[in-house]
Amino acid sequence: MIAPFVSMWATLLIALSLTASAQAQVLSRLSALGLQRDAVTVSGLSSGAYMAGQFQVAYSASLSGAAVLAGGPYGCSRGSVSAAMFNCSCPADQNFLLSAMTAMGGGCQVFNPDVYLVFSERAVKGNASAHAIDDTFHVKGHRIWLFSGGQDHVVDAQLVKAAEKFYQRLGVPSAQVHLEANSEAGHGFPSPLATQACSLTHTPFLTQCHVDAAGELLKWLYPNPPLMQAGAADEGSLKQFKQTPYDDRNVFSSLDSTGWAYVPKACEQPGAQCRLHVAFHGCEQGQSFVQDGQKFGLQFVKKAGYNRWAEAGRIVVLYPQVKPSTQGNFFNPYQFNPKGCWDFWGYTEKFAALNPGAPNFAKQSAPQMKAVKAMVDDLLRGL
Numbered sequence: 001m002i003a004p005f006v007s008m009w010a011t012l013l014i015a016l017s018l019t020a021s022a023q024a025q026v027l028s029r030l031s032a033l034g035l036q037r038d039a040v041t042v043s044g045l046s047s048g049a050y051m052a053g054q055f056q057v058a059y060s061a062s063l064s065g066a067a068v069l070a071g072g073p074y075g076c077s078r079g080s081v082s083a084a085m086f087n088c089s090c091p092a093d094q095n096f097l098l099s100a101m102t103a104m105g106g107g108c109q110v111f112n113p114d115v116y117l118v119f120s121e122r123a124v125k126g127n128a129s130a131h132a133i134d135d136t137f138h139v140k141g142h143r144i145w146l147f148s149g150g151q152d153h154v155v156d157a158q159l160v161k162a163a164e165k166f167y168q169r170l171g172v173p174s175a176q177v178h179l180e181a182n183s184e185a186g187h188g189f190p191s192p193l194a195t196q197a198c199s200l201t202h203t204p205f206l207t208q209c210h211v212d213a214a215g216e217l218l219k220w221l222y223p224n225p226p227l228m229q230a231g232a233a234d235e236g237s238l239k240q241f242k243q244t245p246y247d248d249r250n251v252f253s254s255l256d257s258t259g260w261a262y263v264p265k266a267c268e269q270p271g272a273q274c275r276l277h278v279a280f281h282g283c284e285q286g287q288s289f290v291q292d293g294q295k296f297g298l299q300f301v302k303k304a305g306y307n308r309w310a311e312a313g314r315i316v317v318l319y320p321q322v323k324p325s326t327q328g329n330f331f332n333p334y335q336f337n338p339k340g341c342w343d344f345w346g347y348t349e350k351f352a353a354l355n356p357g358a359p360n361f362a363k364q365s366a367p368q369m370k371a372v373k374a375m376v377d378d379l380l381r382g383l
Helices: 002-024 047-058 081-086 096-103 113-129 136-141 157-169 213-221 299-303 306-313 367-380
Strands: 040-045 065-069 143-149 177-182 206-208 238-242 258-262 275-280 315-319
Touching: 040 047, 040 213, 047 065, 047 136, 047 275, 047 367, 065 213, 113 157, 143 157, 143 213, 157 177, 177 213, 206 299, 213 275, 213 306, 258 306, 275 306, 275 367, 306 315, 315 367
Parallel strands: 040 065, 040 275, 065 143, 143 177, 275 315
Antiparallel strands: 238 258, 258 315
16 A cells, blocks of 8 residues: 555656746746847737837837738827727627627728828827837838738738838838738738648638748848748747736736747857847737637747747747736727737727827837837847
């Protein structure tokens, strides 16, 4: 009887040891890696695309480029949840409320690209004049990569075209802007690691379009070296870190408790001078989003395809995470983020719609913006 008892306790101790080890592997905050300060770029899909664009414009002096996949121009929603859902995007799953509004003459309406430019230019002007964002002069030196899908009925191609015009209006030379328009693509992130058909708009929003979006956008944003190739991702280079040190507990941010970073081992060495890319997931792609009883987990982090390019290109990839929140509602959107989207309509502020000319969610002072910038600053610090 003694042997089984000892064996049982041994097994329990091993399990506890493994659990403690796993917990210890969560970094208390991001490590200082001394990354190149002039080579910070961002990208994102859908709400992540909007976040990438507004982060880029707000901190333009600190960035060198952005990739916007299925997203429109800066400040598109004007701080209005209805504009976000019916003009700047059109949710794929039309629930009862959306169907009712459509029946009453509402529903999705995509404007001519020039209409969005009025909103965006007003927002930029208002925020820049208040010194709430960097001078947009810096954007002129950025490289821009855009992606639209011909079968994407969530974020219409006209919105991506509006984003292209927005950058042109800011003075970005056409030689620095690339628009990838795929007539077969639905609403998703094209990745060679995906198995879902290109035209589908469905979870996990990772699609097989015979396009390596992560590779193409990174090669565009980082043209040197010109022949960058994909490597093999190393599971040991994927690190989990606590996002709580970057979060202001006095305000609502919808940030998850942890995020992820892919750090090639070469980039942990002193003097490595690696580059930094921030990848924003889309709605329903955060690690804590639950559908049919299952968490989304690390599907975006591992299968979007960034990590293998990061390994070969000496690029650290930061994957900040947002979690769902249902404390608000459609008519009172403060804290209403049921799909775990990045804030591009103002759910992190109580009265977003009262300031349509200069929405707070797209300023440096917005909680998500400040938190991600603090993460970036930690990684840029010297070893």
